[in-house]
Amino acid sequence: MIGSTIIGSTVIGVTTGNGLYHPEIILMRFLNTLLLTIPLLCVGSLSQADPSVADDYFLTIGGGYAPSGNQVSLENNVLFFQRVLTDLGLDTSKSDCFFSDGDAKGHDVQVMDPQTIPKANRLMAEFFGNSRSLGLTYRDHRVPNVRASTRPDNIRKWFVDVGATMQSGDRLLVFVTAHGSRSSSSKEPYETTIATWGNSSIKMSEFVGLLDELPDGVDVVSIMVQCHAGGFSRLIFNAGDPDRGMSPQRRCGFFATVNDRPAAGCTPEVDEANYVEYSTYFWAALSGRTRMGESIELPDYDGNGSVSFDEAHAYTILTADTIDLPNKTSGEFLNQYSKFGKGDSELLKDDEPYSVILGFANPVQRAVLEGLSSQLNLEGEKRLLAASDAVDSGSGRGRFRRRREESDASRVRREISRDLERRWPELANIVNPVSIELMTTRSDEFIRAIEEHKDYKRYRELADAVLVDESKRQVKYERFLRVADNVALAENLRRMGNEERIRQFEAIVQAESGTLGDAGRTQ
Template sequence: MARLELSAAVLILHFLCVVTQVRSADYFLTVGGGYAPTGNQISLEKNVHFFQHVLEARYPAGPVQHDIFFSDGDDPGRDLQYVDAEAKLPRVNLLLATIFRKTNYLNHRYRSHQVPGVTGATTRSNLADWFVEEGAQLKAGDRLVVYVTAHGGKSKDKKRPENTQLFLWNNQPILMTELTRHLDKLPAEVPVVLVMVQCYSGGFANVIFKEGDSSKGLAQPNRCGFYATVQTRPAAGCTPDINEENYHEYSSYFWAAILGATRTGQAVSSCDYNEDGVVSFSEAHAYALLTSSTIDISVKTSDAFLRAYSEYPKPGSKGNRRKRRRDERPPQPVVRLWHPDSAFADLLDLARPEERVVLQGLSGQLEFFESRRARQAQTVASRLAKENKDGLSNRNKMRGQYDKLAARIRREVINRWPELANPWHPSAATIIQKEADAIVECVESHKGYKRFSQLRRRLNRLSQEQLNRDRKWAKCQRLIRTLENVALAANLPHVASAGRQIEYARLLGAEMATLGAGQ
């Protein structure tokens, strides 16, 4: 009943927002690229291309304004990293790089990026100026959509782990709290939607709070966002591979759901889970959760809201309401709160349509069928984590053997060609070019080379096995978090004030919106 009351409030508020606010125009701000040429993979460029394609399809007349900041802007320098599939790496270079332990960037090429219509470089000053000069010109009824396809880092503040970083060009960081201050410069009547796919991007879900701090309450402007992963983990996806069929990062799924087709043109089955005729942002997020087989644990702003202002019983408690906070509703009759490990069928009844699809779909993929679904997921996740920990220990031991063999082979090469001890020796390039066959023979005929090659293959296999376990672990976490979301939302009317419930309804309304003229 509580969830029904909240759902009714959501629908009423969403309807009122639609009929009383005529959106004037959508504006778009894209922040893309890496922190340096060696971290500016071609997939980031192609992400921008795909987003431009999505906008062309959803806004046939063209968006009112799309400002793009990408890497070094219009500088003609070679800022973009890619792998040339046609280029063949000489055997001698591969072997030397392997035994000298210098394989990073070995087969990468560089060119100037090819993002059309770039506004400027991704610098702190350019972004700050945009919010002051362009952002301030937005008016009531407009909406700003911000897409970030870049790199990110953990928070450096142990007391504020949510204050994660977005890396701009030339290794310039911008913190979650800094972006919050930039968003505060926009007119309060302008709603903002953020889609951010960098590592540790989940920290930026806190831009919905005043000063990025949930203890200070929800910020007045209507903001919502969708993020590739939680604030404590790297995200999947950045690659110098030019083949877009191999791109599996969060926004590939998110925008494909909105568009109805993948970035390679393959049709996507309808993601209109509530059958209202459109695919909302929250439904696109659900599609990514369900379809992506990566290490990502994707989150959205309503997740952050619920974890700040709702609760569920702790293990061992009787499930009753605890002492209320100042901003909560007055004491009510004691009720039993929902828990993520409540009966799965009951939580399924409480879930919204897109949540229900995720819960059922992930359960099927993981072959989880027990009633206490969260407990089953946690048990499997714990086992996978232990296996990865044990596997890492085995890999480290094997890595030690591998490194010792590399050192032995390396010494033999250096004894014969001492100049190669330093790859920048003026004679090194000439030696590698003229004596390539002899160097290859020296390496491959070494008595330890066969074992060295075997260890390399085994290490690669162990790495892949660890990645596969991490991907399954991530799916377990997605399922657990979705169960938590359902329980927290159902409990919100019992632990939060009416004002908080209205704020949550408003936030859900923003997440239930979509792209497109007239939507």
């Protein structure tokens, strides 16, 4: 009789009926058991680290504070984000959206489509009245499967009902496309807000408190495009306060603009081809398609075969012609814990030669620095100084140039209007019966009189031209400097030698390098 003594799944001895051990049998049994055990051990260990057991949760907070502040662009931002998730084949079963008034019936979205107004009426407003808000209407929002309104109590309840069920390794991606306000306290300039329904709001510190309620080991990625969104870059700190140290929860975020500036984008216009706000470019970079479904070259700046959140942020910095000054959490960390050198310090200064900065830049930063250098015609080693000079002196010239170009179009328009009033003096008042006839029964005559005017073609060229807005060019200098500063500050952090701070910074950078659908893969 042959017997064996087994502990767990490992053979520790084999005996015959006389109690003697046979080495050959011991070895044979041990090898057979080992061959059966190894796959089980491997499966068990993989199940603990396998990204497939980790989930991405998506939380969208969108819309305005009231119908008058709930522009259709905010609705379209949400719909575009949902399309991106679907196009990428991501599991959206754990996606929740809070938008404006929720499922309440009523006209809560502001929409403006001038093309719905008869052409004669549009021309009458343009030449003899005011075309502002022409075609403005309200309707119920069209965001599907909305969980509730954006009132703060609903958001708080989500963190209790859903957030608390998340597990270590899961990741929460928060997308905020709403309005926002600057801080009401000069002593707490980062205490900015997300505007929510019913003229309510959520402050930065309260939002951080909600994140604190998530289970240990849950990662957070935030993409926020509201005005003054940069205040929320402090979500990496305990209670949003750098003096209280880093949150133990790994968080990162990308923001359309800094804490003390408005953001571009909110509009009641229905034509998405004209949208130029932050998320338009950010989601296009990750999905490879614009809002209009057109393919773009993926901004895989580091050549690793995928587009990270950080690369999407960089693409937006390079591509968006807006007033926005985008920032991210790693930059806020460096602002708090690193510094520039002075005098004979070994730390890099804020006016280093360009080649020095470029030498320390990572592939994504190099793409931005080189791309903006090309756009702004920056050359040579003194690019940082040149960009700084442009920021200091450029805004006044830009404002003057824009006013001058707009006045050219206005002057030609007035000349056309005066000629038409000579033909129809009643146009001095657009509610005069003759004026009304020209918009209705005699509309063809009125349209023909304007479009056949000798100066109309020139006016249209002036009015439709893309104005050279130097404020948008100036902010690109600021973007250039911000990226260059982050390169220098990151190198200085390493030279300062605080190993704990370096590890914290690298963890944020690693999280910012994540991609859609990679929950658990950067643990």
